[in-house]
Amino acid sequence: MTERSPPPRIHWPASVSRPVATPIFPSVAYAAGGPDELDAQYEGRTEGWTYSREGHPNAAVLADRLAALEGAPNPGTVTASGMAALTAVMMALLEKGDHVVGGDQLYGRCLVMLSEELPRLGIGVTLADPTDAAAIRGAIRPETRLVLIEVVSNPTLRIADVAGIAAACREAGALLVLDNTFTTPAGFAPFEAGADVVIHSVTKLLAGHSDAMLGWACAADPEIAARIARTAITLGLTPSPFDCWLAERGLHSFPLRFERASSTAGALADRLAELPGVRRVLYPGRADHPDSGRAAALLRSGGNMVSFEVGGGRPAAQALVEGAAGIPFAPTLGDVATVLSHPATSSHRALTEEGRAALGITEGFFRVSVGLEEEGPLLDAFEGAVRAAAAAAT
Missing domain, CATH: 3.90.1150.10 (Aspartate Aminotransferase, domain 1)
Structure with missing residues (x-):
């Protein structure tokens, strides 16, 4: 049997200069130097990439830029779509027996998730008028885990009583999850207004060119943020490096x-x-x-x-x-x-x-x-x- 030499190692061309534009990193996997190095990465003692479902450079760059726009306390998690961001939040934070209050004027697929998918998993849902904080407060139960609203509703463009709803959430110990897609960071500052979790369909005005489908979710609490990130990895809600690159480019304008x-x-x-x-x-x-x-x-x-x-x-x-x-x-x-x-x-x-x-x-x-x-x-x-x-x- 003829012996074959091992494939040659790839050596990156040396350069004393750096790229002006962010490179695209489409690699699915990243080679480590051995078990010790891989342990160090997974345990957080060194930084690096392993498998792109668990994160990749383009998602990290985009997350940092989105967090800066929103004044977020951490980078959050970039997902494959806006609905993927909402899914990561719901699956990370809810379990059977929990209850959710949602604005009755949400994006259609959000309403479907609340009215059909969550009840199928044993999670109770009540919809209430987000322009009326008293209605939201009245819908909250002892088992209410979170309240989901849009600042400006899709498509009726009604304005939620964010201050009143945030106060009701604090009183009840429920998390306020706020969709800032329509308003964007240029129009509204959700964390300053008391949001615990902010989500975006980055596909829309942030990316801005109808050629990249992405979402983003960020929690003010680092433990909740980590839970959302783990859930997104487990459910395979990973964004494409190319879409992340396109969205980052869009953010400049x-x-x-x-x-x-x-x-x-x-x-x-x-x-x-x-x-x-x-x-x-x-x-x-x-x-x-x-x-x-x-x-x-x-x-x-x-x-x-x-x-x-x-x-x-x-x-x-x-x-x-x-x-x-x-x-x-x-x-x-x-x-x-x-x-x-x-x-x-x-x-x-x-x-x-x-x-x-x-x-x-x-x-x-x-x-x-x-x-x-x-x-x-x-x-x-x-x-x-x-x-x-x-x-x-x-």
Whole structure:
């Protein structure tokens, strides 16, 4: 039998300089120098990587940048999606017999998790109005482990009574889990407001280009943060190095994108409010928003999201989408391009018609994620779309 020489060792090219941009590290595994070195890594006596499901350089770099934006006390955990971040938190902190209070105005899949998946595991759930701290307080039980809210609800853009809910959580010894995706660190500081755990769908405005799917979860308590990280590793909620690299790149322009999109969103909300056929406009920066006082007190900006409703049912909704020339109709938000979505058939389609109606989500209800286009043509495009809807409704 012919003897074969072992494969050659790979030696990295030497360099006295460092890369300006973060390199991508797609390696699944990292070779150690032996059992002693591996023990030292797992026991925390040295730093290093082992297997990418347990962490990799690109996730670590992104986590540090996200934590800096949020003023977080630790890097938190980057996950494969926003829902993966929520899953890591729920599975890390809850067990059979626990109880959760959730805002009744959450992203559709969050509502599905609370109303279907958690009860299947023996975890009780009560939904209550997050704009009413008394309603949240009344829903809390002795076995309530955590309260989950969005600062600005998806897609109705209502503003939670964060101060009142945080106080209720402290009184009951429950954790406040706050989804800061819509508001972003540029619009709201959740840890300063009393949040115990903050989650993000990094996919959205933070990454900002609709080409990376990621989430992030961070707890103020280091023991809870470690528990969330272990759960994410065990459940295989690991993010892609390439997506982490893309998101980190997106963060460099995030402040500029947020400012530009927020300015245009305010102008769009004002234009929509003037158009015949528009029944209502929801934008936190407008004085006619139902929670305008709270929005002014809590938020640093009105944000880039606008919701509005037209009459005429499905025919008018279809006509509006067809008449929105050049505006993508897609179930996402936070892109550099303005995106139009229809919650009844996308984010909240898993709810019953009655459930959507209770939230004010009708066939004529639309959500707009405003991007970076020139303001004038964008507003004109929406005016044309609304006119098309009005024609279809008559």
